Amino acid sequence: MGNYVLTFRAPKGRVPTAEEEARWSQWFAKIGGQITDPGNRVGQVRTAGDPDRPDVLAGYIVISAESLDAAVTVAEGCPMLLQGGSVEVGELIPADVTPPAR
Numbered sequence: 001m002g003n004y005v006l007t008f009r010a011p012k013g014r015v016p017t018a019e020e021e022a023r024w025s026q027w028f029a030k031i032g033g034q035i036t037d038p039g040n041r042v043g044q045v046r047t048a049g050d051p052d053r054p055d056v057l058a059g060y061i062v063i064s065a066e067s068l069d070a071a072v073t074v075a076e077g078c079p080m081l082l083q084g085g086s087v088e089v090g091e092l093i094p095a096d097v098t099p100p101a102r
Contacts (some may be wrong), residue, residue: 001094002070003036008078010058010085023079029075037062041073049080062092 028035035077049066058080065071068091075087 001066002068002071003062004068005060005062005090005092006071006075006078007060007088007090008058008080008085009055009088010080010083011054012056012084014085016033016083019051020079023082027077027079030077031063034063034065034074036064040048083097 015091020055028038030060039059041059042057045056063074064070065074071089075089078087080087
C-alpha cells in the first residue's frame, strides 16, 4: 500500500456551480476510507514557466492505494473531470532529509 497525491487542475477563472460542489462531497464520501490527507483548496495562483497554460492548480488530497493504477482509478471518479479540469496522480516517496533541529 502506498500514498499518492491527487492534484486537481481547473480551467483558469472557472467557478464551480452549487451542483458541481455537491459532487465533490459525494466523491469524498465514496473514497473517504482511502484519504490519508484531506488536502486543501488553492486560492490565488501564479505560474512560473508557461504563463499561457490553460489550467491552474485548484487543490489536492493524498490517498492510499495498492498501486499507481489503483490510484488513477480513484482519480477517474473525480468531479474535476466533469468540470473541464484534470487530475494528476503521483506516488509519494518519503524524503530522506532530516529537518534541522530547532
